[in-house]
Amino acid sequence: MIPKPSVMLSSEAIAARVRELGAKITQDYKGRHLVLVSILKGSFLFAADLARAIDLEDVRIDFLGLRSYGSGTESSGVVQITHDLTFPVENKDVLIVEDIVDTGLSMQYLLDNLATRKPSSVKICSLLHKPARTRVAISIDYLGFTIEDKFVVGYGLDYAEKFRNLPYIGVIES
Numbered sequence: 001m002i003p004k005p006s007v008m009l010s011s012e013a014i015a016a017r018v019r020e021l022g023a024k025i026t027q028d029y030k031g032r033h034l035v036l037v038s039i040l041k042g043s044f045l046f047a048a049d050l051a052r053a054i055d056l057e058d059v060r061i062d063f064l065g066l067r068s069y070g071s072g073t074e075s076s077g078v079v080q081i082t083h084d085l086t087f088p089v090e091n092k093d094v095l096i097v098e099d100i101v102d103t104g105l106s107m108q109y110l111l112d113n114l115a116t117r118k119p120s121s122v123k124i125c126s127l128l129h130k131p132a133r134t135r136v137a138i139s140i141d142y143l144g145f146t147i148e149d150k151f152v153v154g155y156g157l158d159y160a161e162k163f164r165n166l167p168y169i170g171v172i173e174s
Helices: 011-028 044-053 105-115
Strands: 006-009 034-040 059-067 080-083 093-101 121-129 142-146 169-171
Touching (some): 011 044, 011 142, 034 044, 044 059, 059 105, 093 105, 105 121
Parallel strands (some): 034 059, 093 121, 121 142
Antiparallel strands (some): 006 169
């Protein structure tokens, strides 16, 4: 049995940072048509809260599923699309909403894939960044928190599909 994760980032800290990110995105995209692309499954809670924190009239939300972890705690390095966008993003301003950028491999794959779809712009909003694991440098335009190299769960992030429903970001102690 896996013990309950210890709190790394409280639900209150996450909520405050999401509001700040939403205000900055609102300011940067004022008068534009924004498409939030939530990366499944991990970013769905973050994307929902972020969407409500963005005060723009023209925000569309779509989902793209990627998988690189399987059921373990280490990225396999192989990226699979498990769910594709339902609408074209050609000539649209796209904001990728990700739960965590660690190695950068999945994000680089996604950026390359989206480039073939000819959006007007693509930026990245990630709740978490784990720079100690970086293998491909990725520029994150809107970042929630930089964290140390620990396996984290909660607020959408999982361990073998468990713990996504935690209201905080927690660490599984080994």
